[in-house]
Amino acid sequence: MASLNKVLLIGNLTRDPELRYTPSGTAICNFSLAINTFYNDKAGQQQRDTCFMRVTVWGKSGESCAHHLVKGRPVFVEGRLRSRNWESEDGQKKSSIEVVADRVQFLGSPPSQRAQGPEAEEAAAPPDSMSGPEEDIPF
Numbered sequence: 001m002a003s004l005n006k007v008l009l010i011g012n013l014t015r016d017p018e019l020r021y022t023p024s025g026t027a028i029c030n031f032s033l034a035i036n037t038f039y040n041d042k043a044g045q046q047q048r049d050t051c052f053m054r055v056t057v058w059g060k061s062g063e064s065c066a067h068h069l070v071k072g073r074p075v076f077v078e079g080r081l082r083s084r085n086w087e088s089e090d091g092q093k094k095s096s097i098e099v100v101a102d103r104v105q106f107l108g109s110p111p112s113q114r115a116q117g118p119e120a121e122e123a124a125a126p127p128d129s130m131s132g133p134e135e136d137i138p139f
Contacts, residue, residue, distance in 0.1 A: 005080040007099055009053060010107070011035035012074050019066035029062030031055055031069065033077065054098040055079070065104055074107040 011033035018030045035051045055077055057065050069075065079101040086094050 007077075007079055007081055009033060009035055009077045009099065010074065011053070011077075013069055013071050014052065015071050017066045017069050019062065027059055027062040027066075029057045029065045031057075031065065033075070054096065055101050055104075056082075056098055057101045057104055061101070061104060068106060076103075076105040076107055077101050078103040 014032040014034050016031075020028050022028065031054075033053050033055060035053060037049045037051070039047055039049065041047050056062075077099060079099045081097055082100050083095060083097050088094050
């Protein structure tokens with residue numbers, strides 16, 4: 001039987017990305033996203049539910065993310081879910097789910113550039129995408 005493991009997320013970085021390298025020299029960039037969902041409760045009041053998701057980006061794309069992304073920056077992430085299980089030092093079983101990104105598209109402008117005005121944004125803005133034009137977004 002066929003299966004599908006695909007995730008599309010838009011959110012804001014909760015902290016600056018962390019970049020490290022494997023012993024063979026492959027880049028690994030990790031960051032976390034805050035993804036907000038809005039809904040109306042029974043009283044008709046708008047509520048917000050925030051999901052936090054860890055993202056891993058490998059290779060040159062990871063280096064680009066580490067160089068251009070900062071806390072608060074909105075991004076579009078396309079990838080797959082990966083679950084990990086391990087045992088902590090005190091013997092407790094732990095698990096987590098993360099996204100392994102195939103594609104990361106930078107949205108908006110970095111927070112530091114927004115404060116300098118639109119002229120600075122145009123002159124200093126990094127490429128909006130690491131893997132294609134905005135028309136590739138399926139919505």
